[in-house]
Amino acid sequence: MAKVLQVTNLRTCFDTDSGTVRAVDGVDLSLEEGETLGIAGESGCGKTVLALSIMRLIPSPPGRIASGQVMLDGVDTARLSDEEMRKIRGRGISMIFQEPMTSLNPVIPVGEQIAEAVRLHLGLSRKDATGKAVEMLKTVGIPSPSERAKEYPHQMSGGMRQRVMIAIALSCRPRLMLADEPTTALDVTIQAQILDLIDRLKEEAKTSVVLITHDLGVIAEAAQKVAVMYAGLVVEYSSVRELYYEPRHPYTVGLLESRPGPRGKGARNRHLKVIPGTVPNLYELPPGCPFHNRCNVVMDRCKMERPEYTEISEGHYVRCWRISP
Amino acid sequence: MKIGAYEDSGSARTLLSVECLKKYFESRSGFLSRQVRLVRAVDGVNLRVFKGETLGLVGESGSGKSTLGRVVIRLEEPTEGRILFDGRDVHRLPKEDMRSFRRDVQIVFQDPYASLNPRKSAENIIGEPLTVQRICDGRERRERVVRLMEVVGLTPDQMRRYPHEFSGGQRQRIGIARAIATNPKLIIADEPVSALDVSVQAQILNLLKDLQRDHNLTYIFISHDLRVVENMSDRIAVMYLGKIVEVAECGMLCGEPLHPYTQALFSALPVMKPGERKERIILEGDVPSPVNPQAGCPFHPRCRYRIRVCETQVPALTRTGKGRSVACHLIGNDASGQGEEERGAVI
Numbered sequence: 001m002a003k004v005l006q007v008t009n010l011r012t013c014f015d016t017d018s019g020t021v022r023a024v025d026g027v028d029l030s031l032e033e034g035e036t037l038g039i040a041g042e043s044g045c046g047k048t049v050l051a052l053s054i055m056r057l058i059p060s061p062p063g064r065i066a067s068g069q070v071m072l073d074g075v076d077t078a079r080l081s082d083e084e085m086r087k088i089r090g091r092g093i094s095m096i097f098q099e100p101m102t103s104l105n106p107v108i109p110v111g112e113q114i115a116e117a118v119r120l121h122l123g124l125s126r127k128d129a130t131g132k133a134v135e136m137l138k139t140v141g142i143p144s145p146s147e148r149a150k151e152y153p154h155q156m157s158g159g160m161r162q163r164v165m166i167a168i169a170l171s172c173r174p175r176l177m178l179a180d181e182p183t184t185a186l187d188v189t190i191q192a193q194i195l196d197l198i199d200r201l202k203e204e205a206k207t208s209v210v211l212i213t214h215d216l217g218v219i220a221e222a223a224q225k226v227a228v229m230y231a232g233l234v235v236e237y238s239s240v241r242e243l244y245y246e247p248r249h250p251y252t253v254g255l256l257e258s259r260p261g262p263r264g265k266g267a268r269n270r271h272l273k274v275i276p277g278t279v280p281n282l283y284e285l286p287p288g289c290p291f292h293n294r295c296n297v298v299m300d301r302c303k304m305e306r307p308e309y310t311e312i313s314e315g316h317y318v319r320c321w322r323i324s325p
Numbered sequence: 326m327k328i329g330a331y332e333d334s335g336s337a338r339t340l341l342s343v344e345c346l347k348k349y350f351e352s353r354s355g356f357l358s359r360q361v362r363l364v365r366a367v368d369g370v371n372l373r374v375f376k377g378e379t380l381g382l383v384g385e386s387g388s389g390k391s392t393l394g395r396v397v398i399r400l401e402e403p404t405e406g407r408i409l410f411d412g413r414d415v416h417r418l419p420k421e422d423m424r425s426f427r428r429d430v431q432i433v434f435q436d437p438y439a440s441l442n443p444r445k446s447a448e449n450i451i452g453e454p455l456t457v458q459r460i461c462d463g464r465e466r467r468e469r470v471v472r473l474m475e476v477v478g479l480t481p482d483q484m485r486r487y488p489h490e491f492s493g494g495q496r497q498r499i500g501i502a503r504a505i506a507t508n509p510k511l512i513i514a515d516e517p518v519s520a521l522d523v524s525v526q527a528q529i530l531n532l533l534k535d536l537q538r539d540h541n542l543t544y545i546f547i548s549h550d551l552r553v554v555e556n557m558s559d560r561i562a563v564m565y566l567g568k569i570v571e572v573a574e575c576g577m578l579c580g581e582p583l584h585p586y587t588q589a590l591f592s593a594l595p596v597m598k599p600g601e602r603k604e605r606i607i608l609e610g611d612v613p614s615p616v617n618p619q620a621g622c623p624f625h626p627r628c629r630y631r632i633r634v635c636e637t638q639v640p641a642l643t644r645t646g647k648g649r650s651v652a653c654h655l656i657g658n659d660a661s662g663q664g665e666e667e668r669g670a671v672i
Contacts, residue, residue: 042522157611187385187549189608192593196607214523217595240599258527260556261597271534272527272556278492279522294524 002073004176004208005031005054010068012046012053015061021282023049025232026068028309028317031176031225036202036209038219038240040255041229042279047212050229051178054210055095056085073175090121094169098181100161104153110164111137111149114171121172136167140197159190166197173205180212195222216255220244228252231280231290234309238316248318250295251275289321297322340511340543341374341397346406348389348396352616362616366392368567370406371642374511379537379544381558381575383551383590385612389567390547394513397545398432410511428458431504435516437496441488447474448484451502458507473502477532494525498532505536515547530557551594555579560648563587566615566623569642573649583651586624622654630655 012024024046031037041047052058054070056077070077072092077085089095097103105113114133118124124132130149137145140163153161162182169177179198183191199222202209211223219226220240227237228249236249247253254275277294280286286293292302301321310324311317318324348367353360367389374380384390395401397408399415408415410426418426431454434440441450452470455461461469471481477498488496497517504512514533518526530553536542548554554561555575562572563584571584582588592606608627613619619626625635634654642652 042524159611187612188551188593189385189589190611192605192607195595196605215595216523217597220597220599221595244597244599255523256597258524259597260527260530260552271531274527274531275524276528278494278525 002033003030003071004033004035004073005029005210006069006071007050007054008069008071010050010053010070011066012049012058012063013066014063018283022066022232023063023282024053026309027227027229027232027234029227029234029237031208031210033208034202034206035225036199036211036223038223038226039210039212039229040214040216040219040226042214044231044279044282045229046232047229048180051095051180051210051212054178055089055093057095087121090117090174091172092174093176093178094172094174095178095180096162096165096169096182098184100158100165100185101153103165104161106153109150109152110156114149114164114168117168118171132171133167136171137164139170139201140164140167141193142167158186159193162186162190162194163197166194166201170201170205170207174207176208176210177202178210178212181214182211183218184213184215191218198222216244216259228255231282231285233290233319234317235291235319236317242313242316248312248316248323249320250297250322251291254294254296289319338375339373340376340411341545342409343370343372343393343397344407344409346370346393346396346408347404348392348401349404365567365615365618367396367403368615368618370564370567370569372562372569372572374543374545376510377537377541377543378559379546379557381554381561382545382547382564383549383554383561384564385549387566387612387615388564389615390564391515393564394432394515394545394547398430398513399426400432424458428454428460428507429510430513431507431509431511432513432515433497433500433504433517436520437493437500438488438520440500441496443488446485446487447479447491447499450488450499451484451506454503454506460507469506470502473506476505476536477502478528492525493521494528497521497529501529501532501536505540505542508540509542511543511545513545513547516549517546518553519548519550526553533557551579551590563590566613566618568623568639568652570624570653571649571651572642573651577649583645583649583656584624584653585628585630585655589627622652 007027007029010024010027011022014021014023027050039047053065058065111130111133114136115129118132119129134145134149137149142148142160142163183194186194195218198209211219213219223240226240226243227234230251236243236252243252247256257273258275260272275294280290288304289302289307292298299321307319307321309317309319312324346367347369350364350366352362352364370393382390392401396403402416410430415426448470451473452466455466455469470484474481474484479495479498491499518529521529537544546554546557558575560572561575561578562569565586571578571587582591589606589608610627613626621636621638622640625631632654640652640654642650644650645656
């Protein structure tokens with residue numbers, strides 16, 4: 001199958017007064033048509049910067065893509081002019097964000113915001129674009145769409161606003177959609193609706209999805225591939241099934257174990273397993289493996305050399321000296 | 326085991342009892358508007374908390390769980406109903422008894438970034454309740470703070486630091502140290518781990534469990550995260566639009582939820598088992614607003630089992646069996662006949 005997205009050795013840095021932060025520090029990923037890739041990680045691990053780098057939306061300065069390649073449908077995005085890139089955003093790639101309230105324009109009715117996207121990218125007339133906007137609102141499950149199209153974002157609930165974001169993102173049938181914590185601000189019952197919706201629309205439009213979230217449960221349900229990030233690096237990448245049933249990297253194992261699951265008897269008095277310490281500050285990364293000071297199987301080598309990104313079985317990559325010396 | 330407290334739900338074991346509690350807020354639709362709308366944040370709640378247990382309070386945003394917590398600790402005055410702590414009405418305590426109530430009941434807030442005074446050092450934040458309560462001062466207070474910091478897993482040499490110098494997890498530890506400083510009996514933990522990274526959440530949950538064991542604490546643990554509540558609680562109460570729709574012993578509620586809303590909540594939870602797709606109940610519509618709610622059962626507009634009576638009558642929270650009460654017209658009373666309807670009674 002064709003690779004919709006191929007990221008090779010991507011590095012994104014931010015030059016700040018207190019030094020250079022390597023927010024994404026050598027990431028390799030690929031995604032095939034119709035697949036969903038989950039990117040898991042805690043705050044500050046570089047998930048969002050990775051997505052913005054793929055979109056070429058890194059604010060510069062202070063940010064810059066220091067090295068690496070992002071291929072979209074075989075086209076190297078670095079070779080495109082700003083104008084060409086703008087055309088790709090929307091038609092080729094689109095993005096939805098965590099907090100729909102801050103990414104929608106508060107003074108423009110939601111219908112017009114969808115219409116704007118399709119006018120720009122698909123070249124529809126004003127009238128056709130309005131019709132398309134109503135149709136999209138209907139697709140994402142908003143009741144009485146023609147009336148709702150005239151409403152402003154603040155008149156809608158969080159779940160409704162996220163649906164509008166999805167309507168905008170999918171209105172031009174992009175090849176790839178980046179969803180950055182699309183359900184984090186929502187209640188569980190609404191989260192279930194939105195994940196269901198993304199899955200259904202993805203099938204219909206044959207869109208590939210990159211789903212960024214800190215919630216491993218969401219990825220288990222929605223994705224086929226998963227990349228676990230830590231301090232700007234992908235530390236483990238595999239099929240979802242392999243990662244959940246046979247996690248290899250100590251950080252992945254820790255993340256999966258520290259999350260309370262459906263409990264058995266006596267769980268009330270049992271301790272949860274814990275990863276000691278906290279997520280590192282990117283300004284003060286330890287040398288060697290960035291996880292070594294929290295790792296329970298650390299070796300001397302881990303403190304000196306950064307582990308290589310190694311394929312340990314077909315399609316399963318790990319960055320750990322314990323597993324791939 | 327503290328479970329099974331239902332058999333002898335006598336007053337001796339009850340630390341806190343919430344009776345027919347209502348808390349309404351007035352909301353104006355615009356700055357100059359005269360139209361006043363009522364927000365029924367807590368709308369008729371009956372609840373008991375037993376000594377030494379953790380009562381989990383779950384619900385989605387706007388369900389009233391935080392407001393309930395805030396009324397219990399007297400950060401808000403109730404509109405109707407009363408709260409008995411150790412048998413005494415919290416909102417009618419004379420001034421001198423109020424001080425001891427403040428000592429006995431403490432709260433841990435959700436956002437450790439917003440709930441700590443940025444201009445105070447860790448020592449002053451943790452030690453402040455000791456001064457205010459006139460428990461100790463000076464060198465003695467410092468010694469207490471040192472011990473408290475050790476108990477919650479901070480190092481005493483950090484006590485001169487200010488909140489911005491700590492990570493989120495450490496700040497939450499400061500908040501917890503402050504809460505236990507006065508040796509309280511009851512701690513209300515309002516979403517204590519929601520703002521923390523996954524790998525840090527487990528650390529804080531373990532700390533709360535240790536403190537409960539060592540200091541004989543009672544918790545009301547408020548969270549929207551069912552898995553966290555399930556792990557922490559002896560009993561769980563599920564709130565929807567200001568009302569409790571189901572309350573049961575934890576294993577029972579999570580193993581076999583009875584109320585259609587509780588069922589939907591559990592069914593919406595993602596499972597960490599790829600490939601094992603479960604039948605999922607997808608609720609229609611949004612969480613409705615507590616402003617001027619519809620008549621009948623608060624859940625009926627989204628309920629897939631609704632019958633006609635649900636649209637007109639509010640179901641009472643009714644005992645359906647040992648250790649469980651449900652508010653649903655479709656779920657019958659205890660077959661053994663003991664569970665006659667307890668309309669308005671203390672559950």
